[in-house]
Amino acid sequence: MAGAEKKSRGLVIINTGNGKGKSTAAFGTALRAAGWGQKVLILQFIKGPMKTGEKNAVAKLASAGLDISIQSTGRGMIKKSDDVAKDLALIKVAWQKAEAAILSGAYDLIVLDEINIVLHKKYLSVETVCETLKRRPLKTSVILTGRHALPELINIADTVSEINEVKHAYQKGIKARKGIEF
16 A cells, blocks of 8 residues: 555544443544544434434534534444344344445444444444455544454454543442433
């Protein structure tokens, strides 16, 4: 790869680990990219229709003229007793949107929020995701978040950050707080 091409190509970034802040770090990068006039798409694979601070913020930024959007394609937390068939159908649609966006060349940055969990549970083929990432246009960067990043993704990524939990408020019985967890 030539020097100029290396400097201008998009990156594959993974935020993984059992600590809090993987999605938050990706949203910070999305905010930074949008602030530089880049086109940003955030696709949330698990998070559903619940109102969140990040959705509110993205809506306000978009209405102020920044080219950033967010789509929540799931129905919330995936549990063992949940309707797996419904989750699989939603994930299939979410991946179709993600793949089309990645290959379109229309975006500078795409965040695939919580996709690592989907891949870990084998609800989506890691080979399919890796192949799409390898075929993305030169300018497109992709951030993949969630626990349990698979080795196949780690191998093709340019940057991998593991966020580890040292201590969390829930261990003291403190519930999720608006503006902190959602």
